[in-house]
Amino acid sequence: MIPDRPTPRIVSVDFWRGIALATIFIDHVPENLLAHFTQRHFGFSDAAETFVFLAGVAACFAYLRHFGRGERAHQTLRIGLRAFSLYAANMVVLVFCGAIIAYASLSTQDPRILEIMQFDQLVKEPLSSLVGIATLGFQPSGLNILPLYIVLLALAPLLILAVRRNMRVALGLSGGLYLATQLFSLGLPSYPVPDAWFFNPLAWQFLFTLGLCCGRLIAERRPLPQSRALVVACGLYLVLALVIVRGGFIGAYDLSPLPRFLWDEDKTNLSLPRLLHFAALAYLVTRLPVEAWLAGRASCRPLIWMGRHSLPVFSLGVVLSMVGQATRIVYPASPGLDILLVSFGLGLQMALGWVLEWQKTGLTAAGAPAEPGAARAS
Amino acid sequence: MTPATAGVTVACRVPDPYLHFPTDLKRTERLMDLKRPIRILVVGPAIEGPEVIEKRHSRLLAALQQRLPGVGFELLDGWHGWRVAEEDFDRLRSEVAEAKPDLILWEVGTPDALASSDPGEFGDVLVRAANWAKSRDIDFVFIDPPFLPHVPHEPLYGKMVLAISAASSQARVNLFRRYAAMQYLERMQGKIGAPHPHCMSELLAEAIVRSVTR
Numbered sequence: 001m002i003p004d005r006p007t008p009r010i011v012s013v014d015f016w017r018g019i020a021l022a023t024i025f026i027d028h029v030p031e032n033l034l035a036h037f038t039q040r041h042f043g044f045s046d047a048a049e050t051f052v053f054l055a056g057v058a059a060c061f062a063y064l065r066h067f068g069r070g071e072r073a074h075q076t077l078r079i080g081l082r083a084f085s086l087y088a089a090n091m092v093v094l095v096f097c098g099a100i101i102a103y104a105s106l107s108t109q110d111p112r113i114l115e116i117m118q119f120d121q122l123v124k125e126p127l128s129s130l131v132g133i134a135t136l137g138f139q140p141s142g143l144n145i146l147p148l149y150i151v152l153l154a155l156a157p158l159l160i161l162a163v164r165r166n167m168r169v170a171l172g173l174s175g176g177l178y179l180a181t182q183l184f185s186l187g188l189p190s191y192p193v194p195d196a197w198f199f200n201p202l203a204w205q206f207l208f209t210l211g212l213c214c215g216r217l218i219a220e221r222r223p224l225p226q227s228r229a230l231v232v233a234c235g236l237y238l239v240l241a242l243v244i245v246r247g248g249f250i251g252a253y254d255l256s257p258l259p260r261f262l263w264d265e266d267k268t269n270l271s272l273p274r275l276l277h278f279a280a281l282a283y284l285v286t287r288l289p290v291e292a293w294l295a296g297r298a299s300c301r302p303l304i305w306m307g308r309h310s311l312p313v314f315s316l317g318v319v320l321s322m323v324g325q326a327t328r329i330v331y332p333a334s335p336g337l338d339i340l341l342v343s344f345g346l347g348l349q350m351a352l353g354w355v356l357e358w359q360k361t362g363l364t365a366a367g368a369p370a371e372p373g374a375a376r377a378s
Numbered sequence: 379m380t381p382a383t384a385g386v387t388v389a390c391r392v393p394d395p396y397l398h399f400p401t402d403l404k405r406t407e408r409l410m411d412l413k414r415p416i417r418i419l420v421v422g423p424a425i426e427g428p429e430v431i432e433k434r435h436s437r438l439l440a441a442l443q444q445r446l447p448g449v450g451f452e453l454l455d456g457w458h459g460w461r462v463a464e465e466d467f468d469r470l471r472s473e474v475a476e477a478k479p480d481l482i483l484w485e486v487g488t489p490d491a492l493a494s495s496d497p498g499e500f501g502d503v504l505v506r507a508a509n510w511a512k513s514r515d516i517d518f519v520f521i522d523p524p525f526l527p528h529v530p531h532e533p534l535y536g537k538m539v540l541a542i543s544a545a546s547s548q549a550r551v552n553l554f555r556r557y558a559a560m561q562y563l564e565r566m567q568g569k570i571g572a573p574h575p576h577c578m579s580e581l582l583a584e585a586i587v588r589s590v591t592r
Contacts, residue, residue, distance in 0.1 A: 030462050031493040110529045115423050116489050141461070185476065194455055248502070251471055251510050260475050265468055325492070329531055333494035 010061075010218060012290040015300060017054045017307030018353075021314055023047035025345055028142050028321035029328065033338040043241040044265055045278035048145060052204055053282065054307075055149060056211020057218070059156055060163070064216060067157075067164050076157040083153035086311065087136075090146040093315045094133060097143060097322045098122065104326035113329065117141045117322075121192055128192040137191030139198060142318060148199035151188075152208045159205070163212045174209035177202060182261040182269060196268065203270040207278070224286055231287065234280035241277050305353030312356060313349045320345040385445065386584055390577035392559045397581060399552035399589040403517040405480050407590045415450030419477055421470060422485025422521070425556075425578045437576050441583030446591075454479055462490050463503040470507060474516065481517040483554075483582070487538035488523040494534060497541035504542060508549035519552045520545070521582070525560035552589070554582050 023038050024047045040046035059079075066075045098119055105113040114120045118140040122129040132138030136147040162170035180186060181202040188197045217224065244250060255263040261271045294300050306313045324341040331337060386392075409416050424434045435453045442451045454477045461469070463486055470484070484507070490500045504520065511518040522542045523535050539557045546553035556578055563577060 030489070031495045108530055110526060110531070112488050112524065112526065113492060116492055120423065248506065251467060251506060260472070264471060264475075266472050267468065268472065328494055329492050329534070 010291065011294050011304060013054060013057055013061075014304045014307035015290065015294055016050060016285075017058075017310050018303030018305070019307075020047040020050035020054065021306050021310060021317060021349065022303065022346055024051065024145070024314070025317040025321055025349065026342055028318065029324035029338075029341060029345075032324070032328065032333075032342060033335045034342050041245065043238060043245055043277045043281070044271075044274045045281065046267075048199070048267070049207060049270075049274065049278035050282075051145065052148070052152070052207045053211040053214075053278065055152065056208040056213075057215040058211075059153070059160065059208075060212045060215025061219065063156065063160055064164055064212070064219065067160050072157070072161070075160075079153055079156050079160075083150050086146055086150045086153065089311055089315050090136070090143070090150065091133070093146065093318050094138075094140070094143060096319045097140065100319070100322040100326055101140075104329060108330065110329075113326075117325075118193070125192055132191040132193075135191060137189065137197075138193075139190055142321060144198035146314075147197065148201050148204055151201040152205060155201070155205055155208075159209050159212055163209065163216055167213045167216060170209060171213060174206050178206035178270075182259060182271075187269075198268060200269050203268075207270060207275065210279075224283065230283065234283050237276060237280045238284070241273070302350035302353065305357045306349055307353075309353050309356040313353050316352050317345065317349050320348060385587075386580060387577070390563070390580050392562050392581060396555050396559045396562065397585040397588055399519070399554075399585055401550055401552055403481060403519075403552070403586065403589050405515055405517045406586075409480055410446075410449055410590060413448075415452050416481060417452045417454055417477065417479045418481045418483060419454045419473065419479035420483045420485070421466070421473070422483075425485070425521070425582060426576055435579075437579035438583055441580045442586065445583060445587040462493055462495055463487075463500055463507070467503055467507045467510075471510070474511075474514070479516060481519070481586075482511055483519050483521055485521040485523075487535070487542050491523060491534040491538040495538070497537045500538065501541040501545040501548075504545035505549045508545065508551040512549070512551065519554055519586070521554045522557045524578070525557045525564065527564050552585075554585055556582075 026032070026034050027038055027040065027047065029035065038046065039050075063075050063079060097117075101113060101117045101119050105111055111120070114123060121132075121138070129138055136150065139147055159170065159174065162173060181200060186202050187200045188202070189195070190197055214224075250265050253263075260266070261269060263273065264271055265273060267274065294304070324345060327341060328337065406416050420435050420438070425438055434455070439451055439453045442449075466484075466486070466489075470482070474482070486504065487500075508518055508520075520542050522539045525535070526532070535557065543553060543555075559578070559581055
């Protein structure tokens, strides 16, 4: 039963989105000291899974309730406008990042920087690159999650409709597409480089749909299955993943002729070990009293602000990560520099979250649970 | 050292050791004997540096075909390869499962140099990747980063070049020493003129052909 009332804002959703954004930022400055302590070093999944799953949860809060008969066209338009704002943000981020990389390359006389960040095609083939930029096929290094999100939002009306009607059918359809993608190597082509999208939307839509379904369960206040056996299984799986990743066993085993997506680690197509790792982690986290723990805990508010304004914060984070990468090329990398860069970048993102929260709700209300129904798919 | 004379454009000639692969490319040789095409996966950007898509690996293909006219080479368009080696290795496994190459040419080291990766950890990944390819009976060649003069942060590349050399020795796989070859040509500029812009494809093809025909 889909409730008529808006879903009260779940602060922990904002909090975990904030954690995911902070992690993505840290991971986007490769090999910096703190990047060795992020989620991906302790298991198969990383912050991208959290980001996409919570995008599904947030999209559910924002749109599912309104998706009844007579409202679908309006809601589809709302989602379309949201997708367009993501598209515009992607363009702005692309321009800023391109400028930073171009400046780094020019000032050091090192064109290898352009090449590695995949901006060299823009220099060599500006016309086809422009086509690639407009059609989202041009995805330089680190600039590939927003295109995924745009496609997921474009698919959202269909997915939301399916989840609203019957979650099992929705999961079946979405899972079927996931399976077909893995078995028949379906995907979207990049352009002008004849490659595939780094995040294959046809695979990642399954995680987004899982997020939509969980969002609906939360909105309806229906608990997830409670089972001690499931808790133990999730815990054991996380330990196994930890051993494989930390022990350097990735790639050391081959379970062919089983299809590769069942056993290998593949981020592009969200292979099953990654998906299960995230699901196990998320299930165990839901067993923790995070919502109660966060209530009134002022120290967590910066992360909540970040999560609540995820699009602008993410965009700023991507640009700052480029600044971080360029700085680590020009100045000798050291633990001190790494900590300074990450602290500075996270501080700016938190400050942006605070400013946007202040602008929206007023200074004193920042971080406190907002008005019901304020959740957005941002 | 005396520059190699046979088969290489004058402006591209480098000493023989730069063109020597210590281990055989067994699978490639076998396929040549069987007169079957050789599928080569190039992981990384154009060997020469930025290049339009259509021509990305065409010079390498032309140089191989020119040297071994009867042999069918198929150059598979690998991905650009812009991540640090650890992440590229993950992608490499996907690509190999998809493309089923006979020979992998992996341009490696530039992203790790620019990210100031730990050379030891970087080398460990390369050894794992090389052993992984060998266990699948796939021929494997590392290509180290390109060299450029007058770049203030050039020492970052030097560390990775050493790590790649050590890893290739440890894993007993071949290494195309692009960095050293470009450095040599740069030093020789006064004597032989500016290096030809397409030397690296030519030298790589020469090294591969020498290895499979010795």
